Amino acid sequence: xxxxxxxxxxxxxxxxxxxxxxxxxxxxxxxxxxxxxxxxxxxxxxxxxxxxxxxxxxxxxxxxxxxxxxxxxxxxxxxxxxxxxxxxxxxxxxxxxxxxxxxxxxxxxxxxxxxxxxxxxxxxxxxxxxxxxxxxxxxxxxxxxxxxxxxxxxxxxxxxxxxxxxxxxxxxxxxxxxxxxxxxxxxxxxxxxxxxxxxxxxxxxxx
Amino acid sequence: xxxxxxxxxxxxxxxxxxxxxxxxxxxxxxxxxxxxxxxxxxxxxxxxxxxxxxxxxxxxxxxxxxxxxxxxxxxxxxxxxxxxxxxxxxxxxxxxxxxxxxxxxxxxxxxxxxxxxxxxxxxxxxxxxxxxxxxxxxxxxxxxxxxxxxxxxxxxxxxxxxxxxxxxxxxxxxxxxxxxxxxxxxxxxxxxxxxxxxxxxxxxxxx
Amino acid sequence: xxxxxxxxxxxxxxxxxxxxxxxxxxxxxxxxxxxxxxxxxxxxxxxxxxxxxxxxxxxxxxxxxxxxxxxxxxxxxxxxxxxxxxxxxxxxxxxxxxxxxxxxxxxxxxxxxxxxxxxxxxxxxxxxxxxxxxxxxxxxxxxxxxxxxxxxxxxxxxxxxxxxxxxxxxxxxxxxxxxxxxxxxxxxxxxxxxxxxxxxxxxxxxx
Amino acid sequence: xxxxxxxxxxxxxxxxxxxxxxxxxxxxxxxxxxxxxxxxxxxxxxxxxxxxxxxxxxxxxxxxxxxxxxxxxxxxxxxxxxxxxxxxxxxxxxxxxxxxxxxxxxxxxxxxxxxxxxxxxxxxxxxxxxxxxxxxxxxxxxxxxxxxxxxxxxxxxxxxxxxxxxxxxxxxxxxxxxxxxxxxxxxxxxxxxxxxxxxxxxxxxxx
Numbered sequence: 001x002x003x004x005x006x007x008x009x010x011x012x013x014x015x016x017x018x019x020x021x022x023x024x025x026x027x028x029x030x031x032x033x034x035x036x037x038x039x040x041x042x043x044x045x046x047x048x049x050x051x052x053x054x055x056x057x058x059x060x061x062x063x064x065x066x067x068x069x070x071x072x073x074x075x076x077x078x079x080x081x082x083x084x085x086x087x088x089x090x091x092x093x094x095x096x097x098x099x100x101x102x103x104x105x106x107x108x109x110x111x112x113x114x115x116x117x118x119x120x121x122x123x124x125x126x127x128x129x130x131x132x133x134x135x136x137x138x139x140x141x142x143x144x145x146x147x148x149x150x151x152x153x154x155x156x157x158x159x160x161x162x163x164x165x166x167x168x169x170x171x172x173x174x175x176x177x178x179x180x181x182x183x184x185x186x187x188x189x190x191x192x193x194x195x196x197x198x199x200x201x202x203x204x205x206x207x
Numbered sequence: 208x209x210x211x212x213x214x215x216x217x218x219x220x221x222x223x224x225x226x227x228x229x230x231x232x233x234x235x236x237x238x239x240x241x242x243x244x245x246x247x248x249x250x251x252x253x254x255x256x257x258x259x260x261x262x263x264x265x266x267x268x269x270x271x272x273x274x275x276x277x278x279x280x281x282x283x284x285x286x287x288x289x290x291x292x293x294x295x296x297x298x299x300x301x302x303x304x305x306x307x308x309x310x311x312x313x314x315x316x317x318x319x320x321x322x323x324x325x326x327x328x329x330x331x332x333x334x335x336x337x338x339x340x341x342x343x344x345x346x347x348x349x350x351x352x353x354x355x356x357x358x359x360x361x362x363x364x365x366x367x368x369x370x371x372x373x374x375x376x377x378x379x380x381x382x383x384x385x386x387x388x389x390x391x392x393x394x395x396x397x398x399x400x401x402x403x404x405x406x407x408x409x410x411x412x413x414x
Numbered sequence: 415x416x417x418x419x420x421x422x423x424x425x426x427x428x429x430x431x432x433x434x435x436x437x438x439x440x441x442x443x444x445x446x447x448x449x450x451x452x453x454x455x456x457x458x459x460x461x462x463x464x465x466x467x468x469x470x471x472x473x474x475x476x477x478x479x480x481x482x483x484x485x486x487x488x489x490x491x492x493x494x495x496x497x498x499x500x501x502x503x504x505x506x507x508x509x510x511x512x513x514x515x516x517x518x519x520x521x522x523x524x525x526x527x528x529x530x531x532x533x534x535x536x537x538x539x540x541x542x543x544x545x546x547x548x549x550x551x552x553x554x555x556x557x558x559x560x561x562x563x564x565x566x567x568x569x570x571x572x573x574x575x576x577x578x579x580x581x582x583x584x585x586x587x588x589x590x591x592x593x594x595x596x597x598x599x600x601x602x603x604x605x606x607x608x609x610x611x612x613x614x615x616x617x618x619x620x621x
Numbered sequence: 622x623x624x625x626x627x628x629x630x631x632x633x634x635x636x637x638x639x640x641x642x643x644x645x646x647x648x649x650x651x652x653x654x655x656x657x658x659x660x661x662x663x664x665x666x667x668x669x670x671x672x673x674x675x676x677x678x679x680x681x682x683x684x685x686x687x688x689x690x691x692x693x694x695x696x697x698x699x700x701x702x703x704x705x706x707x708x709x710x711x712x713x714x715x716x717x718x719x720x721x722x723x724x725x726x727x728x729x730x731x732x733x734x735x736x737x738x739x740x741x742x743x744x745x746x747x748x749x750x751x752x753x754x755x756x757x758x759x760x761x762x763x764x765x766x767x768x769x770x771x772x773x774x775x776x777x778x779x780x781x782x783x784x785x786x787x788x789x790x791x792x793x794x795x796x797x798x799x800x801x802x803x804x805x806x807x808x809x810x811x812x813x814x815x816x817x818x819x820x821x822x823x824x825x826x827x828x
Contacts, residue, residue, distance in 0.1 A: 091508045
């Protein structure tokens with residue numbers, strides 16, 4: 001009897017995902033956990049993150065970087081740069097265009113036979129009192145992702161909520177970095193483990 | 208016996224204050240209320256608002272537009288454009304420079320013999336769920352104003368708090384305008400009355 | 415004997431093209447000229463401009479607004495907002511993404527059987543001494559369009575060059591508007607006629 | 622007989638000037654040249670540059686960092702960040718405010734007894750064909766500095782012109798960096814020497 005083909009899982013995203021495949025990264029930690037629980041052979045986990053990517057970068061490169069690899073499950077983990085680059089490059093993504101391209105990415109993935117899991121953008125700044133520069137805009141784009149998960153009836157890894165809940169308990173000094181990130185955006189060890197655990201829950205819940 | 212000289216009050220600010228002296232504006236409403244309560248002769252209320260102004264515009268024009276008029280009480284009502292113009296012109300105000308110029312404006316007013324009352328910037332967008340694009344940044348600059356009022360032991364009209372509290376009760380549909388503003392920023396009738404009432408409270412409390 | 419089917423021509427663009435179909439607009443003027451020269455029945459000229467559009471807006475709506483209408487010739491007239499919205503909304507288009515989406519639009523039009531004519535973005539500000547805020551960036555995006563016309567061997571209506579040449583002779587006072595535009599961007603009567611004439615030359619040259 | 626007190630010279634600026642006092646920096650090179658020509662004891666040359674500074678930073682810190690040191694000659698070398706930070710932080714300087722603060726800095730220096738020399742901002746990007754993103758805006762702010770030198774009858778070190786002339790001869794491949802800068806903005810060895818030589822000429826011409 002031959003073993004079942006492993007489920008191919010792709011994490012599709014930006015620099016956070018690009019770093020996720022490094023030692024200590026969230027994808028590495030997810031794989032470690034799967035291995036420890038003797039599920040290592042059930043999943044073939046791939047990182048497809050490129051620094052600076054916004055939703056329309058994912059759209060432009062999805063044929064080559066994702067669909068060509070025939071994923072069974074794809075996590076879409078994007079949104080930080082769509083907001084952040086408004087301030088740092090003048091090239092963020094318009095709200096309505098974010099939704100349109102996100103919608104197009106979901107549909108193309110589904111048409112290619114992949115299950116799709118959505119992930120909300122976590123943070124740009126870790127202050128717990130809603131005073132990080134992009135908090136309002138990030139809340140807005142998070143709502144877009146939540147709405148898309150409802151519209152398409154897709155699982156959601158709501159990292160923004162997970163992070164906000166974490167800060168309420170673990171950021172009493174209202175620091176802007178150093179809690180779950182090293183630099184306000186990219187994950188430190190605790191952040192990578194937290195994300196790995198949330199991704200794990202969503203992954204094993206896929207039928 | 209000659210009547211006492213009226214207290215000269217200057218509202219120093221941006222387009223919201225520029226509109227405040229129009230019929231229905233918050234300064235006009237404040238004057239009406241003072242008149243109705245027979246305090247019309249106790250106060251000489253002046254508007255000094257110019258559209259698009261940021262804190263350093265106030266600094267640059269304060270000698271001519273405020274100090275030359277020898278105010279007894281000056282309300283500093285600024286901050287919306289310091290945040291907003293980051294997105295719309297690329298010329299918002301750096302956080303540390305906002306504090307430095309604000310501090311300089313306070314000191315120059317006090318040195319000229321005016322009492323000073325600080326006002327927090329109210330809103331750019333009226334959504335009640337913290338998802339207006341500039342909410343995080345506006346919260347940050349509001350904190351700067353609150354901190355300056357503590358540092359200089361000055362009265363504070365905390366419009367941002369007043370508006371947020373109002374929305375919790377009166378914006379159940381999470382509209383982005385039309386509650387206290389016409390266009391996400393500038394005051395409608397209810398907004399002008401609310402601001403007039405808050406300014407009134409601070410003014411009559413001045414000793 | 416039945417008359418030949420007229421050549422369907424679509425102008426695909428932003429607010430400049432949206433205004434082009436109004437009385438006095440460049441598309442209206444082009445039609446008038448064709449009619450005067452007894453070519454009115456040879457061409458079926460359609461405007462497909464929407465205010466605020468950038469290259470990726472064209473990409474997102476091209477199936478419905480252009481390809482569904484089966485054009486024989488499509489003018490792509492875009493680029494001003496890709497540059498301008500960096501400053502006014504923080505949502506301009508990255509240089510490399512501008513090229514990628516533009517390339518994709520060309521390919522989809524050609525695959526749908528349309529001939530394609532490229533148009534460079536004319537101006538944001540009419541000063542003749544290279545001191546309009548976006549001049550450098552507009553020159554950069556103009557080069558991208560010129561390069562794409564070379565790469566795909568496509569006709570080019572180089573409006574930026576046409577306008578610059580015009581200003582050298584006709585803007586001795588270095589005005590920033592009122593020469594070919596009403597407001598630094600949108601065409602006045604002379605501007606609409608100039609654009610109509612340039613488009614005419616490219617159109618009748620199509621084989 | 623006691624030697625004459627040396628002429629105190631302050632270079633007042635941003636990161637380019639901050640780096641100017643390093644080995645190989647333009648201020649260091651200027652001092653070396655003065656020493657070689659036996660003028661080392663005639664001048665006391667001081668760098669007062671801080672990274673990220675815009676014109677209003679100079680205004681805010683000029684009492685402490687410049688006037689307290691009683692300069693005989695002050696070079697104002699600013700403007701790159703006033704333009705650049707529009708794109709990278711959303712906190713560039715409005716054109717009219719740039720002029721107002723620049724004017725105020727000149728007047729305060731003159732009132733404190735310093736001669737003043739103006740310097741135009743050189744480059745953000747070294748392409749020779751006017752297609753660097755900020756070329757238009759930098760040309761505009763350069764004109765402001767030139768106009769201020771005329772208005773106040775002050776010597777001008779027109780680095781922008783010097784650099785542009787240099788590129789016409791020495792940047793045949795239209796590179797965006799590596800000619801006079803390391804990174805599009807900060808000076809390499811050749812750039813530091815070129816600036817040192819231009820500053821030298823202006824300094825020894827002071828009466």
